[in-house]
Each structure stands twice: as C-alpha cells, then as structure tokens.
Amino acid sequence: MASPTLQRPGRVLAVLLLIIVGLGLAAFWPGQDHSVKLGLDLRGGTEFILVPKLASGEGEVAPDQLDETVKIIRSRVDSFGVAEATVTTQGTGSGTAIVVSIPGTISNSVREALTATAKLTFRPVLAENYGSPSVTPTASPTPTASKTGSASPTGSASPTAVKSASPTPTATSSSNGRAISSALRAATATPSPKASTAPTAAPSPTPSATTKVATPLPPIQSKTNDAKLQAAFVALDCSAPGALIGGKPEDPSLYMATCSKDGQFKYLLSPAVLLGTDINSAGASLPTGGVGGWQVDLGFTSEGAKKFATATSELAKNQAPQNQFAIVLDGLVTSAPRVNEAILGGQAQITGSFTAEEAKALASTLKFGSLPVSLTVAATNQVSPTLGDDQLRAGIIAGILGLLLVMIYLLVYYRALGFIAVVSLMVAGLILYLSFIILGRTIGFTLTLAGIAGAIVSIGITADSFVVYFERIRDEVREGRSLRTAADTGWVRARRTILAADFVSFLGAVVLYFLSVGNVRGFAFTLGLTTLIDVLVAFMFTHPLVTISARSKWFSSGGRLTGVDPSRLGGKATSAPPTRQPARAGATASKEA
Amino acid sequence: MSKLGTLGARLYDGEVSYDFVGRRKRWYAISAAILVLAIGGLLFRQLNLGIEFSGGAQFTVTAPNVSLDQARVAMAAAGHPDATVTQSGSDKIRITTQSLTNDESDKVVSTLVKSLAIPSDSVSVQLVGPTWGKEITSKALTALVVFLILVALFLSLYFEWRMAVAALVALAHDLVITIGIYALTGLEVTPATVIGLLTILGYSLYDTVVVFDKVKENTRGIASSNRMSYSQAANLALNQTLVRSINTTVIALIPVTAILIVGVAVLGASTLEDLALALFIGMASGAYSSIFVATPFLCQLKEREPAMQALSRRVESRQKTEAKAAPKTAVGGRTATAVLDRDGEDVDAGSASDETAETDPGTPGPKQPPRRNVPRSKRKGSGKR
Numbered sequence: 001m002a003s004p005t006l007q008r009p010g011r012v013l014a015v016l017l018l019i020i021v022g023l024g025l026a027a028f029w030p031g032q033d034h035s036v037k038l039g040l041d042l043r044g045g046t047e048f049i050l051v052p053k054l055a056s057g058e059g060e061v062a063p064d065q066l067d068e069t070v071k072i073i074r075s076r077v078d079s080f081g082v083a084e085a086t087v088t089t090q091g092t093g094s095g096t097a098i099v100v101s102i103p104g105t106i107s108n109s110v111r112e113a114l115t116a117t118a119k120l121t122f123r124p125v126l127a128e129n130y131g132s133p134s135v136t137p138t139a140s141p142t143p144t145a146s147k148t149g150s151a152s153p154t155g156s157a158s159p160t161a162v163k164s165a166s167p168t169p170t171a172t173s174s175s176n177g178r179a180i181s182s183a184l185r186a187a188t189a190t191p192s193p194k195a196s197t198a199p200t201a202a203p204s205p206t207p208s209a210t211t212k213v214a215t216p217l218p219p220i221q222s223k224t225n226d227a228k229l230q231a232a233f234v235a236l237d238c239s240a241p242g243a244l245i246g247g248k249p250e251d252p253s254l255y256m257a258t259c260s261k262d263g264q265f266k267y268l269l270s271p272a273v274l275l276g277t278d279i280n281s282a283g284a285s286l287p288t289g290g291v292g293g294w295q296v297d298l299g300f301t302s303e304g305a306k307k308f309a310t311a312t313s314e315l316a317k318n319q320a321p322q323n324q325f326a327i328v329l330d331g332l333v334t335s336a337p338r339v340n341e342a343i344l345g346g347q348a349q350i351t352g353s354f355t356a357e358e359a360k361a362l363a364s365t366l367k368f369g370s371l372p373v374s375l376t377v378a379a380t381n382q383v384s385p386t387l388g389d390d391q392l393r394a395g396i397i398a399g400i401l402g403l404l405l406v407m408i409y410l411l412v413y414y415r416a417l418g419f420i421a422v423v424s425l426m427v428a429g430l431i432l433y434l435s436f437i438i439l440g441r442t443i444g445f446t447l448t449l450a451g452i453a454g455a456i457v458s459i460g461i462t463a464d465s466f467v468v469y470f471e472r473i474r475d476e477v478r479e480g481r482s483l484r485t486a487a488d489t490g491w492v493r494a495r496r497t498i499l500a501a502d503f504v505s506f507l508g509a510v511v512l513y514f515l516s517v518g519n520v521r522g523f524a525f526t527l528g529l530t531t532l533i534d535v536l537v538a539f540m541f542t543h544p545l546v547t548i549s550a551r552s553k554w555f556s557s558g559g560r561l562t563g564v565d566p567s568r569l570g571g572k573a574t575s576a577p578p579t580r581q582p583a584r585a586g587a588t589a590s591k592e593a
Numbered sequence: 594m595s596k597l598g599t600l601g602a603r604l605y606d607g608e609v610s611y612d613f614v615g616r617r618k619r620w621y622a623i624s625a626a627i628l629v630l631a632i633g634g635l636l637f638r639q640l641n642l643g644i645e646f647s648g649g650a651q652f653t654v655t656a657p658n659v660s661l662d663q664a665r666v667a668m669a670a671a672g673h674p675d676a677t678v679t680q681s682g683s684d685k686i687r688i689t690t691q692s693l694t695n696d697e698s699d700k701v702v703s704t705l706v707k708s709l710a711i712p713s714d715s716v717s718v719q720l721v722g723p724t725w726g727k728e729i730t731s732k733a734l735t736a737l738v739v740f741l742i743l744v745a746l747f748l749s750l751y752f753e754w755r756m757a758v759a760a761l762v763a764l765a766h767d768l769v770i771t772i773g774i775y776a777l778t779g780l781e782v783t784p785a786t787v788i789g790l791l792t793i794l795g796y797s798l799y800d801t802v803v804v805f806d807k808v809k810e811n812t813r814g815i816a817s818s819n820r821m822s823y824s825q826a827a828n829l830a831l832n833q834t835l836v837r838s839i840n841t842t843v844i845a846l847i848p849v850t851a852i853l854i855v856g857v858a859v860l861g862a863s864t865l866e867d868l869a870l871a872l873f874i875g876m877a878s879g880a881y882s883s884i885f886v887a888t889p890f891l892c893q894l895k896e897r898e899p900a901m902q903a904l905s906r907r908v909e910s911r912q913k914t915e916a917k918a919a920p921k922t923a924v925g926g927r928t929a930t931a932v933l934d935r936d937g938e939d940v941d942a943g944s945a946s947d948e949t950a951e952t953d954p955g956t957p958g959p960k961q962p963p964r965r966n967v968p969r970s971k972r973k974g975s976g977k978r
Contacts, residue, residue, distance in 0.1 A: 044714070049725065097728075111695055378725035379645070380695070382718040386655045387685075394865055398855035402848025409844060450788055453868045456852055457792060460845030461799065467844065468803060471837040497806045500751055501799045507747065508740055508795035515736035523788045523868075527795075 009544035016540040027437040037440035039448030042392040044385030045103040050375040117374040118330040120276030123269035125324040131238030131263045221254040238263035260333045273311040278304025282366035284359035294359035296350040305346030313342035395452035416562045421466040424542045454526035462534040469494040487550035506531045604832040614828040617889035631773020643783035648723030650693040655715045657684040671704035755894040760801045763887035767878040789871025797879035822905040824892040842880040
C-alpha cells in the first residue's frame with residue numbers, strides 16, 4: 001500500500017511503465033500469435049453445450065470422470081483437423097457443462113461423433129498391420145516386455161503405438177514387436193493402392209466458408225469375420241481424413257476393424273470379451289524395486305474376473321498377434337497388450353516400460369471405461385461469419401463511442417484533471433488489450449460479445465475511481481488546503497473507497513465466473529480483469545501523475561483550466577484564509593457568470 | 594458544468610442541502626409505487642423468456658433483400674408455419690420456433706437457403722434443449738445467493754450489519770424494479786439480460802459503498818458529541834457525495850447508452866442490446882436507490898439504537914436553545930431548501946421541508962455552523978499529513 005504521501009511518484013510511474021513494457025513484450029514476442037482470440041459469436045462458428053451424465057442414469061459424474069470425458073471429446077475434436085477448436089468445462093458440481101467451440105459449420109455426423117458415449121471394450125486381436133500403406137511408421141512398435149517375474153499373474157503389455165505410451169526402448173529384447181507386424185504383413189498381403197479411395201471423408205453437407213471439418217468414417221463392423229470384413233481391414237487407411245475420429249457407434253458384439261489412436265497401426269478385432277463396466281479399479285504404480293518402469297494395475301468385478309480369466313487362457317495359447325487383446329476406447333485402439341499366460345485372480349498388471357504419465361493416462365482410460373458417461377447436447381449455437389463480423393463491429397463501435405463520450409465528459413467537467421483521467425483510461429485500455437492477447441495464448445481466453453460488453457461497462461467503473469479521487473481532492477481544496485496537500489490527503493480517503501467498491505465489484509465477478517456457464521462467464525471474466533486493472537491504474541498511474549502535476553506551478557496556480565480552481569470550487573484561498581463571506585460571494589459570482 | 598462545480602462546493606459546506614433522509618417517507622412512497630407496479634407486472638404478466646430459458650430454436654438470417662413475408666412462406670414450406678418471424682436490425686430476420694432436433698434444424702436451414710436464395714453461411718442457428726434453460730436459471734440463482742451472502746459478510750465487516758442490510762434492501766429494490774419493467778414491457782429476457790441483472794448487483798452495491806463510506810466517515814465518534822444526529826450526519830454525507838453520484842451515474846450510463854444505440858442501429862436485438870437495456874434500467878435505479886433508499890433506511894435502523902436516540906434528543910434540545918439565542922437570519926432564497934431534519938421517526942416529512950431559518954445550521958452566524966464541524970474535526974483526527 002502506498003504511503004499517504006507519495007515520496008517518489010516518478011518511481012511508481014517507472015515501475016508501471018516497466019510492467020506495461022513487459023506485458024507488451026510478452027504479447028508481441030516474435031513468432032507468436034499477436035491477435036486477441038475471438039469467441040465464435042464474433043467470428044462465426046459452432047458451439048455445443050454438452051451435459052455429461054452417467055450412462056447408467058444414476059449417480060453423479062465424478063471430477064476425474066469428467067476430466068477423462070473432456071479428454072476424449074478433445075481428442076475427437078482434434079481429430080477433426082480443425083484449428084482453434086476449444087473444449088472447456090464450465091460450472092461446478094452436478095451442473096457442470098462441457099462447451100465445445102468449433103470455427104465454421106459442422107455436419108450432423110460430426111455432431112453425432114462428438115456426443116457419442118465413449119465405450120471401453122477389450123477385444124482379442126485377430127490381425128495387426130501398419131495403419132497406412134504409404135506411411136512407414138516413424139517409430140517401431142514397442143517391444144513387449146517379457147514376463148515381469150512378479151508372483152501375480154501378468155498380462156504383459158505391448159502398448160502398441162499409443163501416442164501417450166509412445167515407443168520407448170525396453171530393457172528386454174525386441175523379439176516380438178517388429179516380428180508381429182512383419183509376420184502379419186506377409187499374412188494379410190499388402191493393402192491395395194485403391195484402399196484409400198473407398199471410405200474417404202465425405203464433404204460436409206453444409207459447406208462452410210471458413211473451415212473444412214473432416215467427417216468421421218463409418219465404423220467397419222461385421223457379424224462374422226468374413227471375407228468382406230477382411231477386405232475392409234486391408235483397405236482401411238488410418239491416414240485418411242476422418243479415420244481417427246472417435247465416437248463411432250461401436251457394437252461390442254460385432255467383429256470390427258479399426259486403427260490405433262495415433263493411426264500408426266490397424267487392427268482386426270473379435271467381438272468384445274470384456275466391457276469397461278467389468279473393471280472396478282485401475283491405477284498406475286511403480287513396482288517395488290522399480291524394475292520395468294511404471295505399470296498399470298487392473299482390478300475386475302467378480303463377473304469381469306471370470307470373463308478375463310476365460311479370455312486370457314484362450315489368448316495365451318495363441319501365436320502373435322493373436323495373443324494380444326486390444327483395449328478399445330471410443331472406437332480406437334488405445335493399447336494392445338500381449339497375454340503371456342492365463343490371468344485368473346481378477347487382478348492384472350499391464351507392464352511395458354511406461355513412464356509415469358503413460359501409465360497414469362492408460363489407468364485413467366481404464367477407469368473411465370468402468371463408468372461410461374453419456375453426453376446430451378443441451379444447446380447448440382451456430383453463428384454465421386457475417387453475423388459474427390456484425391457483432392464484432394457493433395461491439396467495437398459501441399466501445400469506442402462509449403469511451404469517447406466518457407472522455408469528453410471527463411475533460412469538460414474536470415479540465416486538466418480530466419485529461420489525466422483520460423490518459424488513465426487509455427493506459428487501462430492498453431493493459432486490457434495486452435492482457436487479452438497474453439491470456440488468449442496462455443489460458444485460452446477468448447473474447448466474446450458478452451466480454452466486450454463487460455469491458456464497456458467497466459469503462460464506467462474505472463472512470464468512477466477517478467471521479468471519487470478528484471471529488472476528494474476538490475473537497476480538500478475547498479477546505480482550504482493547497483493542491484499539493486490535497487492530492488495526498490484526498491488520495492488517502494479516496495483509496496479506501498476505491499478499494500472497498502472495487503472489492504465488491506470483483507467479488508461479484510469471481511462468484512459469477514465460478515458458478516455460471518456460457519456467456520455470463522465471459523462477461524464475468526472481463527469484468528473481474530478490468531476491476532483489477534482499475535486498481536492497478538488508479539494506484540500506479542493516476543495517483544502518481546496527479547501528485548506530480550500538483551507540484552507543478554501551473555496546476556498549483558489553480559487556473560480555470562486546471563479543474564481545481566479554488567474560486568470556482570468555492571474553496572478558500574490557499575494563502576491567507578479570509579473570512580468566509582467573501583469566499584462565498586466569489587463562489588456565487590462565478591456561478592452566475 | 595461550472596454550476597455543478599459550485600453546487601458541489603455548497604453541498605459540501607452544507608450551505609445547500611437537500612433533505613434526503615428527513616423526507617424519506619416521500620421517497621419510500623415513490624419507490625413503493627414503482628415497486629407495486631413492478632410486482633404487479635410480474636404477477637399478472639409473465640416474463641417473456643427467450644429460447645435460452647424456455648428451449649427452442651432460433652434462426653438469424655442476414656439478408657437485406659428478404660421480406661418478412663418471404664421468410665414466413667419459407668418457414669411454412671419447411672413445415673413450421675407457426676414460427677415467429679421478426680425484423681431485427683436493418684438487415685436481419687429472426688425466426689423463432691419451438692425446440693427442434695439437429696436434423697429438423699438442418700432441414701429448416703436448407704429450406705431457407707433454397708427458397709430465399711441466400712448463401713448458406715448467412716444463417717445462424719441457435720438450438721436450446723428445454724432443460725438447459727432451467728440449469729442456467731438455477732445457476733444464476735445460486736450465484737446470486739452466494740454473492741449476496743459474501744457481500745453481506747463483507748459489508749458487515751467493513752461497515753456494520755445495518756449498512757449491509759440497508760445496501761441489500763436497496764439492491765432488492767433495483768432488481769425488482771428492473772425485472773418488473775421487463776415483465777410490464779414484455780421485453781425478451783435472455784442470458785444477456787441476466788448478465789445485466791447480475792452486473793446491476795455489483796454496480797448498485799458499488800454505488801452504495803461509496804456513499805456509505807462517506808456516511809461512516811461523517812459519523813465516526815458521533816455518539817460522544819452533540820453537534821448533529823446520525824440522520825443529519827448521514828444526510829450531509831449524501832449531499833457531499835451528491836456531485837460524485839451524479840457524475841458517476843452519467844459516466845456509467847454513457848457507455849451503456851452507446852451500447853444501446855449501436856446495438857439497435859447495427860444489430861437489432863442482440864446480446865449487446867439486451868445487456869445494455871437491463872443495465873440502463875438497473876443503473877438508473879441503482880443511483881436512485883443508493884441516495885433515496887439505502888441511506889434513509891440505514892438512518893432508520895441506526896436511530897433505533899439507544900445511543901443514537903439519546904444523541905438526537907441532545908442535538909434537538911441544543912439546536913432549539915441555539916435557535917432561540919441566535920438572531921433570525923434568512924437563508925436568502927438559495928436554490929434548495931436548507932433543512933435540518935430531526936429524527937424522522939416522529940417528524941412529519943412534509944413539515945421538515947419548510948425553510949426554517951431557526952434550525953438552519955448553514956446560516957452564517959457568529960458560531961461555527963455545526964454541519965461543517967463534524968467532518969472537519971474528524972479530518973483533523975485522522976489527517977495523516
């Protein structure tokens with residue numbers, strides 16, 4: 001807190017200048033995006049508000065469930081190939097909503113893919129191959145770790161080409177990983193070149209001027225493992241646009257061909273032997289001694305344990321790649337560990353040189369599968385680019401007009417003091433603009449129409465801080481104090497009022513931000529931000545500048561243009577205090593003049 | 594402008610004084626009349642809830658050359674003859690129907706595009722499920738309650754509980770009036786309107802805090818003196834902050850008005866306009882209530898304290914004897930009534946408004962006028978020069 005008498009106003013101003021220069025550098029550092037990120041209501045786009053509910057219909061969505069849901073939706077959205085799509089959660093507790101914003105218009109199939117309930121299934125692998133005929137994988141599949149040597153039955157893992165479990169060299173030999181694939185390649189023949197033409201991304205029904213969004217490919221499923229399915233598997237090109245979009249309707253009772261999450265591999269899979277709901281616990285742990293890196297511990301329900309025991313005893317008998325089971329999340333293979341032996345106890349470990357993050361990611365995927373979350377579209381808002389442009393223009397015009405009129409009012413009423421207020425408003429505006437750029441980059445802040453409205457409204461609140469301060473100064477001058485003293489004593493009292501009033505305003509913004517959804521949130525954020533900037537500017541700019549000005553000869557002379565003209569204010573002359581009567585007369589005279 | 598400047602000086606000195614506190618019955622009557630209207634409006638005319646609350650579909654077509662009738666025909670062709678079609682801004686048409694599925698809405702869009710011969714990206718679509726609106730509303734209400742509790746706590750700590758109560762009463766006053774006006778006029782209530790209402794919360798309190806801060810300053814240690822009663826000190830505070838209140842209201846309303854004008858001229862009904870309208874009504878009401886409702890109500894609460902009642906009696910008797918001793922001087926027909934009100938509990942509000950030189954403390958006389966003294970001596974006490 002500044003001392004009542006500001007000794008070195010210049011120093012405070014210099015510090016603020018440093019802050020602004022710092023913000024400016026951060027905002028305009030070369031090689032980065034320097035624009036304010038606009039919400040879709042200002043540039044056109046589609047926004048979905050999704051409400052997550054447990055698919056079983058009972059109970060609430062736990063926070064980590066929600067996180068996993070958001071992750072799944074985010075990976076779906078990312079796989080659309082759209083730049084600047086955002087997925088955020090808003091609100092708290094049972095009312096939490098997931099908000100997906102995508103620039104441009106999107107088709108029905110994308111919408112469906114986005115909101116499909118993510119399923120987790122365990123499916124025995126029938127065949128495996130590279131995901132795309134043209135692309136040679138950049139990394140080899142992770143060689144599977146051999147039996148972990150722990151007492152408990154172990155499903156050794158080969159987390160095949162999962163982005164989160166990216167291939168890491170393992171301690172044990174690479175006897176199998178490569179071999180699986182090469183063996184398989186021989187078996188299934190090289191995919192024909194025309195493979196990629198079959199299921200390509202269809203153009204979206206509603207063409208969009210701004211963005212092209214990939215359409216998810218229909219799932220490749222079949223009742224039997226017939227020639228048609230195998231042909232489709234051969235033809236499957238995981239590098240085709242839309243191939244990696246999750247949310248395909250997946251029927252666990254059907255055979256299916258699908259890609260790994262990163263598109264490097266494709267799999268032909270049997271019907272599911274186990275569902276996500278058969279899992280009752282999953283966690284990442286570091287085995288004692290730390291041999292073999294992080295692992296994922298799995299616990300099954302009694303039902304699940306039986307199914308898993310049966311499945312693994314079958315799988316363990318098979319040759320690669322048919323001794324693997326694929327963990328399929330959201331229609332894509334997350335991981336395909338190899339089973340070395342039957343796992344009977346209802347407890348299993350997946351090992352394979354995971355890093356801590358990889359193991360945790362897989363564990364949370366597995367955990368998610370145990371309580372699937374369904375999503376309902378609560379609201380859709382599709383703004384055309386023309387409307388977006390119009391709204392942006394209207395917001396900017398209203399802001400500039402409002403700012404200009406306030407500045408004129410301040411200048412006319414407070415004269416030179418008003419000029420300081422005007423410059424203060426400009427400084428506040430500059431800091432706000434820089435903050436928008438930086439926050440857009442760091443926390444994904446997007447400016448919406450409601451946000452602009454919040455900023456415009458805050459012009460009034462910011463200007464009010466100056467009004468409170470200036471009126472206090474004028475009161476002090478009326479009391480007969482010199483301007484220099486008045487600038488200090490007036491500040492002491494104004495400061496308290498400004499802080500109390502801004503605190504209430506900020507409190508409102510914070511409560512709104514954390515409890516509300518949609519537009520209200522954007523508004524609350526801007527309002528809270530501007531309130532903080534208001535305090536910063538009042539303390540570090542306006543007050544020092546007024547203090548410096550008050551020391552100047554011209555200001556102290558109290559001319560008509562200073563805005564602190566004692567005779568006009570009806571104050572007493574600063575030098576020899578005369579009787580009250582003449583001062584009054586002076587005041588009246590100037591009033592009538 | 595300079596008139597306001599000199600008026601500020603005279604208000605500050607107590608030379609000119611508007612009797613806000615003493616005439617509270619008059620202000621209460623005005624407020625009560627408006628409130629009755631507002632509540633009546635709420636009871637007899639439902640709020641016109643936008644589709645965000647009631648659920649529904651809204652299509653905004655940006656097409657300067659399309660008439661409303663053309664749009665109606667197109668909607669009938671799309672199977673929605675009951676759609677509400679309105680002009681919005683200069684070049685936009687707004688079509689509202691009941692809740693639609695995504696497929697239905699896609700069909701409407703393609704029909705509109707075809708039969709109106711407009712580019713497909715000139716149609717904006719908003720679909721809201723029927724349950725979502727309830728969630729928004731309940732969230733807004735939760736936010737409201739949490740905010741009010743926190744603010745009441747803060748005000749009780751920073752000031753005292755009576756001020757918290759008075760501030761919240763003024764706040765309720767503003768909210769009811771704003772909502773009532775929406776009910777009466779049938780203007781559409783959208784989430785933007787709710788944002789506006791929630792801002793009013795902050796703003797109305799902000800305004801009241803500034804006034805109360807001055808009241809607090811003027812009444813510090815007042816119980817041990819006998820110069821002025823709590824009501825008188827509070828009224829002086831109101832007058833002293835009056836110029837600031839006017840300036841603040843003007844400055845806050847300027848940008849809001851700008852949003853309103855630009856919103857109507859450029860966009861037609863939109864987030865900006867909905868927001869600005871709610872703000873405009875609420876801010877005007879907020880400025881009124883911080884002066885005419887919050888402070889008079891606070892004085893009523895304070896004057897119930899035994900210490901303050903005793904103070905009022907002392908001040909009254911002192912001023913009576915002073916008035917007898919002092920030579921009668923006319924105030925000189927200044928603009929406002931210069932009034933020293935007594936405890937409002939037992940004073941007829943009307944009689945207090947008379948210009949009575951006997952009780953006017955602003956009268957220049959041999960004695961230092963009491964009004965100036967309290968804030969001034971307090972200043973000296975706390976002045977950290």
